[in-house]
Amino acid sequence: MHDITLITLQSLKQSGEKIAMLTCYDATFAQAACAAGVEILLVGDSLGMVLQGHDSTLPVTLADMAYHVACVKRGNQGALILADLPFMAYATTEQTLHSCGTLMQAGAHMVKLEGAGWLAEPIRLLAERGIPACAHLGLTPQAVNLLGGYKVQGRQENQARQMRADAIALEQAGAAMLLLECVPSELATEISQAVKIPVIGIGAGASTDGQVLVLHDMLGLSLSGRSPKFVKDFMAGQANIPAALAAYVRAVKAVTFPAAEHGFSA
Numbered sequence: 001m002h003d004i005t006l007i008t009l010q011s012l013k014q015s016g017e018k019i020a021m022l023t024c025y026d027a028t029f030a031q032a033a034c035a036a037g038v039e040i041l042l043v044g045d046s047l048g049m050v051l052q053g054h055d056s057t058l059p060v061t062l063a064d065m066a067y068h069v070a071c072v073k074r075g076n077q078g079a080l081i082l083a084d085l086p087f088m089a090y091a092t093t094e095q096t097l098h099s100c101g102t103l104m105q106a107g108a109h110m111v112k113l114e115g116a117g118w119l120a121e122p123i124r125l126l127a128e129r130g131i132p133a134c135a136h137l138g139l140t141p142q143a144v145n146l147l148g149g150y151k152v153q154g155r156q157e158n159q160a161r162q163m164r165a166d167a168i169a170l171e172q173a174g175a176a177m178l179l180l181e182c183v184p185s186e187l188a189t190e191i192s193q194a195v196k197i198p199v200i201g202i203g204a205g206a207s208t209d210g211q212v213l214v215l216h217d218m219l220g221l222s223l224s225g226r227s228p229k230f231v232k233d234f235m236a237g238q239a240n241i242p243a244a245l246a247a248y249v250r251a252v253k254a255v256t257f258p259a260a261e262h263g264f265s266a
């Protein structure tokens, strides 16, 4: 696989070819995901839940993130490494610059921030300093306490209008990519068409420019024994993990995943 850059992602969006992204936290899975054709490895703060066993992403530290980014970098074979800024690591300008510097020096090619329109300021700051940023909108797990749970966002018309406006404002501020989590499929379609930057979805229907799942979820592993509606178990019917990863990439590219049953309506 050639090195995936922002230019590659832009041209995938323009050509209509879907982008395959997966979370990844270590070198062995990084190598396996690259071999399967995954274009973006997301070192997600979901590691707080699936690796560390916490009940939310809030306990994850910048040092945890830098450690896992460095692990993924060692196994990476050409994918773009996207790293989550953990909870409260971008609350001030100084923290944002320090945190992004740490993750980029550990091996990230892009950073992800959760929020809404207020992200325009940090994203502009990062773009000016040469750091590509992905804005994570919709269900933002770091705000689970404010949201009152892991719930679909943007169902009400005023919320949907605000999310569309935020997406456009963040693109104008210099965001390199958007990630939409748990939003109605129609809203995700509108946002994907309204911006020129790639939009990746999780629980956002089939019309976004790409898809992401948490690695453990798509391998059928769950600490709680329950999977969210938007997850598909790609291990089912496969002989081994490399085959499951390849099946995921094939399904994303063929737009057979996500199916209607994996999405949400308004």
Ligand code: KIV
Binding pocket: 023, 042, 043, 044, 045, 046, 047, 084, 136, 179, 181, 202, 212, 214
């Ligand atoms: O942390 C993470 O894994 C994420 C995905 C759920 C998109 O942000």
